[in-house]
Amino acid sequence: MVDTPVLKMTAIRKSFGDVPALTDAALTIRPGEVHALIGQNGAGKSTMIKILNGAYRKDAGEIELDGQPVRFSSPHEAQLGGISTIFQEVNLVHYRSVTENIVLGQEPKKFGMIDWPKAHRRAEEVLQRFGLNLDVRQPLHHCNIAVQQLIAIARAVSFDARLVIMDEPTSSLDSQEKQVLFRVIRDLSAQGVAVMYVSHHLEELFEVCDRVTVMRNGGMIATHEMSDVTKLGLVSEMIGRDANQIAESGATGFGKTHAGSKTVVLELQNLSNGTNVKDASLIVHQGEVVGLAGLLGAGRTETVAMIFGADHPAGGNMAFKEHRSFFREPAEAINAGIGYCTEDRKAEGIIPGLSIRENLTLAMNPRLAKRGVIPRMAEREMVADFIDKLSVKCAGMDQPIRELSGGNQQKVLLARWMATQPDLLILDEPTRGIDVGAKREIQTLIEGLSAAGLSVLMISSEFEELVEGANRVVVLQEGKTIATLTGGDLNEDSLLAAVAGEAEGAAL
Amino acid sequence: MTMTKATDMTGSSASGKMNFGQLARDNGTFLALIALILINMIITPNFLQVQTLYVNLTQVATIAIVAIGMTLVIASAGIDLSVGAVMALSGALAPFVFLSEFGMASPGLALVLSIAVALLAGLLCGMFNGWLINQFAIQPIVATLVLFIAARGLAQVLTNGNLQVFDNPAFEFIGSGRVLGIPFQALMAVAFALILSWVVRRTAYGRYLLAVGGNAKAARLSGISVNRVRLATYAICGVLAGFAGMVVSAINSASDANQTGQLMELDAIAAAVVGGSNLMGGKAPIIGALIGAAIIQLVKYTLLANGVHDAVALIAKAVIIILAVYFQFNRSE
Numbered sequence: 136m137v138d139t140p141v142l143k144m145t146a147i148r149k150s151f152g153d154v155p156a157l158t159d160a161a162l163t164i165r166p167g168e169v170h171a172l173i174g175q176n177g178a179g180k181s182t183m184i185k186i187l188n189g190a191y192r193k194d195a196g197e198i199e200l201d202g203q204p205v206r207f208s209s210p211h212e213a214q215l216g217g218i219s220t221i222f223q224e225v226n227l228v229h230y231r232s233v234t235e236n237i238v239l240g241q242e243p244k245k246f247g248m249i250d251w252p253k254a255h256r257r258a259e260e261v262l263q264r265f266g267l268n269l270d271v272r273q274p275l276h277h278c279n280i281a282v283q284q285l286i287a288i289a290r291a292v293s294f295d296a297r298l299v300i301m302d303e304p305t306s307s308l309d310s311q312e313k314q315v316l317f318r319v320i321r322d323l324s325a326q327g328v329a330v331m332y333v334s335h336h337l338e339e340l341f342e343v344c345d346r347v348t349v350m351r352n353g354g355m356i357a358t359h360e361m362s363d364v365t366k367l368g369l370v371s372e373m374i375g376r377d378a379n380q381i382a383e384s385g386a387t388g389f390g391k392t393h394a395g396s397k398t399v400v401l402e403l404q405n406l407s408n409g410t411n412v413k414d415a416s417l418i419v420h421q422g423e424v425v426g427l428a429g430l431l432g433a434g435r436t437e438t439v440a441m442i443f444g445a446d447h448p449a450g451g452n453m454a455f456k457e458h459r460s461f462f463r464e465p466a467e468a469i470n471a472g473i474g475y476c477t478e479d480r481k482a483e484g485i486i487p488g489l490s491i492r493e494n495l496t497l498a499m500n501p502r503l504a505k506r507g508v509i510p511r512m513a514e515r516e517m518v519a520d521f522i523d524k525l526s527v528k529c530a531g532m533d534q535p536i537r538e539l540s541g542g543n544q545q546k547v548l549l550a551r552w553m554a555t556q557p558d559l560l561i562l563d564e565p566t567r568g569i570d571v572g573a574k575r576e577i578q579t580l581i582e583g584l585s586a587a588g589l590s591v592l593m594i595s596s597e598f599e600e601l602v603e604g605a606n607r608v609v610v611l612q613e614g615k616t617i618a619t620l621t622g623g624d625l626n627e628d629s630l631l632a633a634v635a636g637e638a639e640g641a642a643l
Numbered sequence: 644m645t646m647t648k649a650t651d652m653t654g655s656s657a658s659g660k661m662n663f664g665q666l667a668r669d670n671g672t673f674l675a676l677i678a679l680i681l682i683n684m685i686i687t688p689n690f691l692q693v694q695t696l697y698v699n700l701t702q703v704a705t706i707a708i709v710a711i712g713m714t715l716v717i718a719s720a721g722i723d724l725s726v727g728a729v730m731a732l733s734g735a736l737a738p739f740v741f742l743s744e745f746g747m748a749s750p751g752l753a754l755v756l757s758i759a760v761a762l763l764a765g766l767l768c769g770m771f772n773g774w775l776i777n778q779f780a781i782q783p784i785v786a787t788l789v790l791f792i793a794a795r796g797l798a799q800v801l802t803n804g805n806l807q808v809f810d811n812p813a814f815e816f817i818g819s820g821r822v823l824g825i826p827f828q829a830l831m832a833v834a835f836a837l838i839l840s841w842v843v844r845r846t847a848y849g850r851y852l853l854a855v856g857g858n859a860k861a862a863r864l865s866g867i868s869v870n871r872v873r874l875a876t877y878a879i880c881g882v883l884a885g886f887a888g889m890v891v892s893a894i895n896s897a898s899d900a901n902q903t904g905q906l907m908e909l910d911a912i913a914a915a916v917v918g919g920s921n922l923m924g925g926k927a928p929i930i931g932a933l934i935g936a937a938i939i940q941l942v943k944y945t946l947l948a949n950g951v952h953d954a955v956a957l958i959a960k961a962v963i964i965i966l967a968v969y970f971q972f973n974r975s976e
């Protein structure tokens with residue numbers, strides 16, 4: 136007999152107020168298969184997941200798990216019912232220890248009390264599987280976002296689940312961690328656990344997934360065997376345009392049409408912070424896009440946070456235009472003409488309760504406000520302009536930003552910084568969580584700005600983005616600048632060698 | 644996974660049409676107020692008399708004024724336990740000025756000065772709270788405990804712990820005057836509410852306040868001086884508490900360092916929360932705080948007028964707070 140599907144969702148409908156998010160969505164997942172779910176930003180992927188695990192209530196439709204109709208009223212209940220979820224936004228408790236975050240809800244008990252030594256051991260074991268050796272007693276917020284993401288994945292996988300849902304699990308991971316994750320996914324699948332995998336990185340799907348379902352505008356377009364489709368075909372189904380049209384353009388929206396001038400905008404020498412940044416140096420010229428590459432923990436985010444005055448350096452020198460020292464506060468850096476779009480959009484980006492409009496203009500209030508009062512019309516015009524330019528999918532500019540899909544939140548945050556018209560824009564993983572179509576648009580936009588004289592310092596874990604987008608790439612390794620690649624030296628192979636090759640040497 | 648419940652932060656979102664259930668949920672506080680009034684019309688004798696309305700309006704004003712300040716502080720993800728004590732201090736300071744020798748000599752100037760001194764004391768207390776929190780990164784609940792004790796102590800020292808009776812009709816206007824038949828302090832409460840809700844909606848400060856309360860880290864990275872926003876917010880709260888303290892002294896024609904503002908912090912927090920404030924910050928429903936204050940006052944009055952003991956009234960208040968918080972957490976999807 137053919138296996139009953141582990142999950143069968145049919146005719147799912149969900150609206151938020153007047154805005155339909157899902158219209159007749161359906162999904163079938165077989166036992167032990169790795170099933171990809173793809174679609175543009177706001178297509179309804181996360182909503183589908185949240186309805187499945189009970190975070191949202193559906194308006195209509197059926198959900199069957201192993202042939203039995205189910206209706207979970209919370210993700211916790213779903214977890215007990217065999218569905219384990221890794222949410223798009225890492226959803227852990229920041230001030231609790233790594234152990235607590237992993238065993239939460241399944242703490243080992245002794246005499247009714249939590250058995251801490253056992254809990255720590257369990258947490259260590261769970262992380263071992265991901266090759267993570269870290270102090271499980273430290274509070275979670277001491278770990279960077281990539282490690283947090285791995286912890287969230289490790290936690291979800293540690294439950295005995297029939298189905299593990301991963302909503303953009305690789306958005307903060309670089310290629311090595313991704314391989315670890317893929318290995319874990321294959322293990323799960325071999326044990327008969329099904330995996331639902333959401334990602335905007337279509338290449339990944341070909342590596343680990345068995346089948347793929349494409350969503351568009353809250354509905355299902357098609358389900359295919361991975362072996363029957365091409366990346367181009369998937370893209371064309373996602374955005375609803377002809378494949379030939381798409382094929383004509385390159386892989387990213389970057390074209391590197393200009394080189395940048397000789398005027399130095401930012402110069403950083405021998406930066407250190409006393410911990411993981413030891414000797415970082417780099418130069419950014421006017422109108423140039425400089426990439427910052429490195430492995431997880433190489434100190435990229437820490438470095439740019441110090442440039443922006445968000446953290447304080449222990450040593451080194453910095454000059455930004457005529458300003459010849461480090462900034463003490465982000466406000467100073469912003470005044471001097473720097474913008475910094477952070478990596479962790481939930482913890483360091485959005486103000487969840489404020490509207491799209493208020494979030495978008497947040498960094499430019501000092502300039503926008505007249506005697507402390509924000510001019511309504513001017514603000515609305517500006518926001519409307521950006522929503523249009525970045526095609527933010529929303530019900531209106533007064534909608535709370537937390538209601539937007541992840542990729543659309545990211546667009547608003549990018550707009551927040553573009554709106555301040557900085558001289559130097561620091562972007563930490565700027566296209567994280569953004570769909571293929573929008574990604575190109577944003578890359579084109581960045582390129583356009585830099586052609587107009589804006590300098591960009593861009594951290595990215597995607598080599599493609601760095602190679603096609605950056606004039607120069609500075610490679611950090613364990614907090615030290617070890618190489619700068621330009622021109623002919625700059626390609627994905629050389630980058631991979633610089634980032635990873637040396638790292639292996641260092642690990643010995 | 645740990646999912647935090649998405650509570651409704653702005654009250655109205657994108658939704659256009661509303662069904663009755665939603666209406667009840669969004670305006671629950673207002674409906675509760677109407678229900679309270681209806682219940683009182685049935686069970687409380689003489690409830691609909693002008694005199695009753697007047698008593699309630701004079702009493703609700705102080706709660707409302709303090710609750711407005713508390714709403715701002717809560718919006719910044721803080722709390723201010725010192726408001727009652729600051730009321731006692733300001734309430735004692737004003738008479739202290741106009742009862743002094745200088746005050747007797749030039750009463751006109753002394754009146755202005757007494758009000759200025761009382762408000763200034765409130766301002767300084769608020770700034771002290773903000774400074775403590777900023778400088779030593781202490782939890783607001785602990786930091787404001789300092790003045791919770793010290794400000795009342797100071798007021799008691801000023802008055803030697805005695806009731807200070809005075810006869811100053813001009814000053815008493817603050818507590819017993821009427822404009823067009825409406826108690827002066829009730830009008831002031833409404834004025835404060837209107838001004839501050841405009842400030843929250845339209846000024847950069849208002850935006851910063853909600854940003855700091857909603858996500859302090861993101862606010863700082865957007866160039867907002869979190870410390871300055873906090874300082875200003877506690878300062879506003881202090882000034883409002885100072886004003887409320889004068890109102891109480893003016894009502895009684897006496898300052899009582901021991902009694903003025905007793906348990907006011909609880910009333911104010913309750914009013915703010917009932918009015919829709921979220922103790923996690925990021926939301927400043929100021930008009931809600933007015934309604935919340937009215938509810939707290941009416942509950943107190945209902946129990947009192949029907950001969951229920953004070954201690955029971957306290958329990959009733961606790962129940963209201965719990966209900967308000969409960970509904971807040973269910974006001975999503």
Ligand SMILES: Nc1ncnc2c1ncn2[C@@H]1O[C@H](COP(=O)(O)OP(=O)(O)OP(=O)(O)O)[C@@H](O)[C@H]1O
Nearest residue numbers: 151156176177178179180181182538539540541542
């Ligand atoms: N809580 C909410 N309130 C109102 N609208 C919402 C809410 N959550 C999602 N939406 C809307 O539903 C639609 C689908 O969002 P969803 O998060 O499912 O998209 P997604 O496919 O996961 O996109 P992304 O790739 O950007 O993560 C979007 O238009 C979004 O604005």
Ligand SMILES: [Mg+2]
Nearest residue numbers: 181223540541
């Ligand atoms: Mg999503």
